[in-house]
Amino acid sequence: MPNESKNEAKIRGKQKPRNAPYQLGQLPPSLAVAIGKHLVHRLTVGQVDITGDDFGEIFARSINGLHRGKPLGIADVVWENCAWSVKTVKSAHPFLQPKVRIISGRNNVKYSFGIENPHADIVKTGRAILEIWNKRLDTSLNEYDDLRIFIFVRNMSTLEFTLAEIEPTRFVPTEYRWQKNAKGNLEGYDIQRNEHRFTWQTSTQFTVFHHIPASAYRFRIKRRPPTLSQAHVLRLARFEEDWIEPVTATEPDAGKIIELENELKDENAEKSD
Secondary structure: OOOOOOOOOOOOOOOOOOOOOOOOOOOOHHHHHHHHHHHHHHHHOOOOOOOHHHHHHHHHHHOOOEEEEEEEOOEEEEEOOEEEEEEEEEOOOOOOOOEEEEEEEEOOHHHHHOOOOOOOOHHHHHHHHHHHHHHHHHHHHHHOOEEEEEEEEEEOOOOEEEEEEEOOOOOOHHHEEEEEOOOOOEEEEEOOOOEEEEEEOOOOEEEEEEEOOOOOEEEEOOOOOOOOOHHHHHHHHOOOHHHOOOOOOOOOOHHHHHHHHHHHHHHHHHHHO
């Protein structure tokens, strides 16, 4: 997708202009077309739904960016010095969805703050939950000048979609109150608006409610593409059975086993942060 940034007004001061493929929230029609092409391709080869990782790759390819294997903070798609946290949610009516509930990390208060019983002091736990988010946000902003959240609301049955983009914010813990719901999970409410903003499950999953902005871009794929059969795809690829080669298993040495175990421990620690 070509760079469609508009000229920015000059102002006094040292504000650094954003370098991005388009201005924040001003989603160009060409982006929807690029995303639509990837969706049609996946439908054609028989994929019936889109996962978060799927859409991260689709979005990255649509802007000529990079889909990171592991997020840095909240950043999982990068274009030059601009980064996105890319999220997708299902909806029966993407065009009418007023707000969405976005999974925003596994905020493990025991790992990060040593809190053994999160229900003993829910004010303390709530503060810890938001501080983990803020730390993750700061980690991204230390690396990238421009950081955004991109939301893809989908209905793969009706092929209706909404694209929305917002700027992530640091949450001030004193602006929210926490309470325990019937399932034992914690809910955070904006004190001033009395609005439900967060849910934290005891499994450490942290979700944030975001309103869909007026700048959201809505589109549909008006024609469902035919699904190519496996046999047809294999013929196009000129598949031969001798591509499948048997391999004899070999025992890894002790050093390699320790290295693999350490890598697994590091990966699990990152997921629990």
